[in-house]
Amino acid sequence: xxxxxxxxxxxxxxxxxxxxxxxxxxxxxxxxxxxxxxxxxxxxxxxxxxxxxxxxxxxxxxxxxxxxxxxxxxxxxxxxxxxxxxxxxxxxxxxxxxxxxxxxxxxxxxxxxxxxxxxxxxxxxxxxxxxxxxxxxxxxxxxxxxxxxxxxxxxxxxxxxxxxxxxxxxxxxxxxxxxxxxxxxxxxxxxxxxxxxxxxxxxxxxxxxxxxxxxxxxxxxxxxxxxxxxxxxxxxxxxxxxxxxxxxxxxxxxxxxxxxxxxxxxxxxxxxxxxxxxxxxxxxxxxxxxxxxxxxxxxxxxxxxxxxxxxxxxxxxxxxxxxxxxxxxxxxxxxxxxxxxxxxxxxxxxxxxxxxxxxxxxxxxxxxxxxxxxxxxxxxxxxxxxxxxxxxxxxxxxxxxxxxxxxxxxxxxxxxxxxxxxxxxxxxxxxxxxxxxxxxxxxxxxxxxxxxxxxxxxxxxxxxxxxxxxxxxxxxxxx
Amino acid sequence: xxxxxxxxxxxxxxxxxxxxxxxxxxxxxxxxxxxxxxxxxxxxxxxxxxxxxxxxxxxxxxxxxxxxxxxxxxxxxxxxxxxxxxxxxxxxxxxxxxxxxxxxx
Numbered sequence: 001x002x003x004x005x006x007x008x009x010x011x012x013x014x015x016x017x018x019x020x021x022x023x024x025x026x027x028x029x030x031x032x033x034x035x036x037x038x039x040x041x042x043x044x045x046x047x048x049x050x051x052x053x054x055x056x057x058x059x060x061x062x063x064x065x066x067x068x069x070x071x072x073x074x075x076x077x078x079x080x081x082x083x084x085x086x087x088x089x090x091x092x093x094x095x096x097x098x099x100x101x102x103x104x105x106x107x108x109x110x111x112x113x114x115x116x117x118x119x120x121x122x123x124x125x126x127x128x129x130x131x132x133x134x135x136x137x138x139x140x141x142x143x144x145x146x147x148x149x150x151x152x153x154x155x156x157x158x159x160x161x162x163x164x165x166x167x168x169x170x171x172x173x174x175x176x177x178x179x180x181x182x183x184x185x186x187x188x189x190x191x192x193x194x195x196x197x198x199x200x201x202x203x204x205x206x207x208x209x210x211x212x213x214x215x216x217x218x219x220x221x222x223x224x225x226x227x228x229x230x231x232x233x234x235x236x237x238x239x240x241x242x243x244x245x246x247x248x249x250x251x252x253x254x255x256x257x258x259x260x261x262x263x264x265x266x267x268x269x270x271x272x273x274x275x276x277x278x279x280x281x282x283x284x285x286x287x288x289x290x291x292x293x294x295x296x297x298x299x300x301x302x303x304x305x306x307x308x309x310x311x312x313x314x315x316x317x318x319x320x321x322x323x324x325x326x327x328x329x330x331x332x333x334x335x336x337x338x339x340x341x342x343x344x345x346x347x348x349x350x351x352x353x354x355x356x357x358x359x360x361x362x363x364x365x366x367x368x369x370x371x372x373x374x375x376x377x378x379x380x381x382x383x384x385x386x387x388x389x390x391x392x393x394x395x396x397x398x399x400x401x402x403x404x405x406x407x408x409x410x411x412x413x414x415x416x417x418x419x420x421x422x423x424x425x426x427x428x429x430x431x432x433x434x435x436x437x438x439x440x441x442x443x444x445x446x447x448x449x450x451x452x453x454x455x456x457x458x459x460x461x462x463x464x465x466x467x468x469x470x471x472x473x474x475x476x477x478x479x
Numbered sequence: 480x481x482x483x484x485x486x487x488x489x490x491x492x493x494x495x496x497x498x499x500x501x502x503x504x505x506x507x508x509x510x511x512x513x514x515x516x517x518x519x520x521x522x523x524x525x526x527x528x529x530x531x532x533x534x535x536x537x538x539x540x541x542x543x544x545x546x547x548x549x550x551x552x553x554x555x556x557x558x559x560x561x562x563x564x565x566x567x568x569x570x571x572x573x574x575x576x577x578x579x580x581x582x583x584x
Contacts, residue, residue, distance in 0.1 A: 129545070130541075130544060130545050130548055133545070133548060133549070133552070134548050134552065137552040137555070137556070141552075141555055141556055141559050144556075144559045144560065144563060145559060148563045148566065151566050151570070152570075154570060154571065154581055155581055155582055157563070157566055157567045157570055157571075158567070158579050158581055158582055159582065160563045160566075160567075161507060161563060161564065161567050161579060162579065162582075164559075164560050164563055164564075165501070165507070165510055165511070165514070168511075168514040168518075168556060168560065169501055169514060169517070171518065171552075171556075172494075172497065172498075172514060172517030172518055172520075172521070173517075175517075175518055175521035175522075175549055176494055176517065176520060176521040176524065178521070178545070179490075179521040179522075179524040179525045179528065179542075179545075180524065182525060182528055182541070182542050182545070183487075183524065183525075183527075183528035183532075186532050186534075186539060187541070188541055188542070188545060233582075234582040237582055238582050
């Protein structure tokens with residue numbers, strides 16, 4: 001019996017809705033149980049994804065190719081780790097959500113990420129502007145709720161409003177661009193668009209380019225590319241930390257798969273495709289410079305990670321801009337895999353430490369190596385990998401991206417990339433210096449870590465090294 | 480006779496109005512209205528393209544399906560968005576963007 005792949009999203013959706021139902025009918029039950037049910041359910045989905053072979057789906061707007069499978073596994077894994085973080089973060093949520101019982105809001109905080117995950121899985125498979133638009137909005141609207149979740153916390157609310165306005169703004173661009181692309185090609189399906197584009201008359205070039213650039217602006221907001229990045233630092237800093245991690249890994253990754261598919265479709269018409277690539281190069285250059293330079297003076301680790309995520313979007317855009325090179329898609333995939341490991345690792349440790357120290361500032365990490373050697377080592381590995389030290393996953397990702405830039409002969413971008421890696425070393429090592437060379441200010445006690453988080457940290461560290469030392473593992477990601 | 484260009488001109492005007500509204504107005508509710516205007520501009524463009532893109536004597540209904548999804552999504556977005564703006568108003572007693580500055584460094 002064959003298992004229809006499109007059922008997976010529905011299963012995830014049902015899981016999320018079931019958790020909401022259970023939440024409303026059990027009042028006394030400990031809410032963290034819901035998070036554990038969610039993790040187990042998503043684990044099962046991950047196993048099914050591991051077993052399903054890629055193949056035709058019989059649907060025009062939905063594909064199940066190796067890239068889609070990779071991104072589905074990626075977002076399911078991200079959601080599981082976000083749930084693990086949310087359990088650690090539950091005390092902070094309880095403090096800032098008003099309600100009759102002390103557990104008010106926790107159930108929703110564990111269920112909505114699962115609904116978001118379903119939207120992201122749809123995006124990974126979508127090749128029709130209608131499906132892309134609807135799944136993108138499912139993800140975005142769930143994020144509105146999640147970012148503004150802590151209603152008693154002024155910065156969470158403010159971040160929510162900023163995210164709301166700027167996301168809706170980008171949606172407007174995306175929809176208007178899709179409308180123009182439909183107007184010129186008569187299709188909303190990317191495969192059909194790719195087929196009809198070469199037959200297009202030259203008088204339509206400016207109209208289709210207009211549509212493509214508008215879609216690019218819309219997606220630029222989602223992946224946090226400069227000059228559409230100005231919402232990122234504020235929203236990342238104000239949102240609940242597990243949601244910040246979810247935004248910076250999950251939301252960015254699915255933005256990139258849509259971008260890859262759209263850019264790929266336009267390559268069939270070189271006069272327009274080349275201009276789209278030129279726009280991508282400008283975006284990549286601006287993003288690399290802004291993300292890495294603005295990160296230099298930061299003293300708050302959460303905000304630093306926000307700028308770092310902008311910088312990494314720059315490297316990923318470099319790989320997308322090199323779409324003419326053979327390995328462009330593969331470089332994006334491997335870079336994202338490495339990005340998942342190191343970013344989630346840093347956010348997980350940030351949550352544990354800031355829960356204890358009650359702050360996200362880098363000074364809160366002073367002397368961490370004496371207090372909790374494991375946490376310090378985990379964050380050391382994450383920072384090394386983010387900076388791109390050899391034998392870590394981050395190095396492999398950067399190496400492949402630079403290789404793609406070299407093969408597609410974008411030497412300016414390549415030079416910029418290498419210079420900004422140097423900037424990266426400075427601000428990532430600032431955190432390492434605080435942990436290993438500064439002495440702790442006051443309480444020198446060991447920070448308690450729950451068993452589940454401990455296991456996750458160990459696994460993430462292990463895979464960061466494995467991917468860095470055995471790069472051939474990475475090619476298995478796209479079997 | 481109304482041509483495709485007229486529809487596109489109207490939708491372009493709507494989009495520009497929305498765009499300018501988002502950038503220039505200072506009240507979050509008004510900004511939110513401007514955002515809806517931008518979505519409606521794309522809906523109008525899609526309907527116009529659909530009407531003038533005739534296949535087998537019928538308009539191309541693909542785009543009209545898209546319009547239904549845009550309307551639905553916009554409604555969902557308003558429901559969640561207004562709830563967040565109300566929550567902000569209750570916490571801060573303001574709907575002006577100048578007052579949202581606690582997250583600057």
